Amino acid sequence: EIVLTQSPGTLSLSPGERATLSCRASQSISRSFLVWYQQKPGQSPRLLIYGASNRATGIPDRFSGSGSGTDFTLTISSLEPEDFAVYYCQQYSTSPWTFGQGTKVEIK
Amino acid sequence: QVQLQESGPGLVKPSETLSLTCTVSGDSISSDYWNWIRQPPGKGLEWIGYIYYSGTTNYNPSLKSRVIISVDTSKKQFSLKLTSVTAADTAVYYCARWALHSGGYYYFDPWGQGTQVTVSP
Numbered sequence: 420e421i422v423l424t425q426s427p428g429t430l431s432l433s434p435g436e437r438a439t440l441s442c443r444a445s446q447s448i449s450r451s452f453l454v455w456y457q458q459k460p461g462q463s464p465r466l467l468i469y470g471a472s473n474r475a476t477g478i479p480d481r482f483s484g485s486g487s488g489t490d491f492t493l494t495i496s497s498l499e500p501e502d503f504a505v506y507y508c509q510q511y512s513t514s515p516w517t518f519g520q521g522t523k524v525e526i527k
Numbered sequence: 528q529v530q531l532q533e534s535g536p537g538l539v540k541p542s543e544t545l546s547l548t549c550t551v552s553g554d555s556i557s558s559d560y561w562n563w564i565r566q567p568p569g570k571g572l573e574w575i576g577y578i579y580y581s582g583t584t585n586y587n588p589s590l591k592s593r594v595i596i597s598v599d600t601s602k603k604q605f606s607l608k609l610t611s612v613t614a615a616d617t618a619v620y621y622c623a624r625w626a627l628h629s630g631g632y633y634y635f636d637p638w639g640q641g642t643q644v645t646v647s648p
Contacts, residue, residue, distance in 0.1 A: 420588075454634045463621055463638035464572065470632045507572055511633055515587040518572040 421445050423508050425519035431527040438495040440522045442508035447488045452512040455484055455493050458521075459504045467506070468493065498524070529554040531622045531639035539616075539646050545609040549622030549639055556580055556598065560625040561605040562635065563596060565618040573618075577625060578605055612646045619643050 422445040432438055442453070450471035456464035466475040468484035471491055481496040495502055503526050508519040535547035549561065563575040576586035578596040586594050590609070598605040609616060620642050623635040 451632060456635070463641055464635070465638075466634055466636040469628070469634045470630065473630070473632065475634075475636070509572075509635070514585060515589070516574045518574070520571045 420515055421510050421513050421517055423510060423517055423519035425508060425522045429523045429525060431525050432498055433527045434498050434500055436498050438498055438524055440493040440506055442491040442519050444489045448510050448512035450487045452510055453491050454509045456507045457504050529637055531637060533622050533639045533642040537643055539612055540648055541613055541646055542611055545612050545644055547607045547620055548604050551603045556600050556603045562623045562625050563607045564621045564623055567618045614646050617646045
């Protein structure tokens, strides 16, 4: 099973600041098989980024994804109030598909 | 657009079987992969498994001995049965579509709103 480790666990930032979230895989995965989701309290996860760097429909361009191999990054260039949430990475390179434990982006 | 809605009992007794149904609207169920994912309180997401519309299944090995996912294409529903539940199975259970998109990418979208299931005597 591929383990995805996200860091940091919690990121305390102010609106307007840049957020950098990390997702590290226990073994190399194709960038095509790495996805990011956003989850707000009481809501279902929402697709953000697929194929490591492709924004889903309707996702603002302040969200960007990068990385390859075992290290992937989600960047929010300038935090808006609605971006404070939990972010999960997910891989489907190898079954079982797995998620990282999440990074919570909270208001400082 | 496709919408998914989970339904089923919110309370299950220990050692009994958890049964949930996901109803698909807005599109055919006769394509794509239909998944169950759960989230224990305050924790992250765990993929349970999927069923392809043809009936092929793939389960997470951590739950494989207790899980059955089935599909009824005529009703546009797929279902989850999890046997011998314990308190550790208390979670919000989501259904989600896994489909091939342009460029050869897959992802979970859309998701149902989720249903809370509590395992308690």
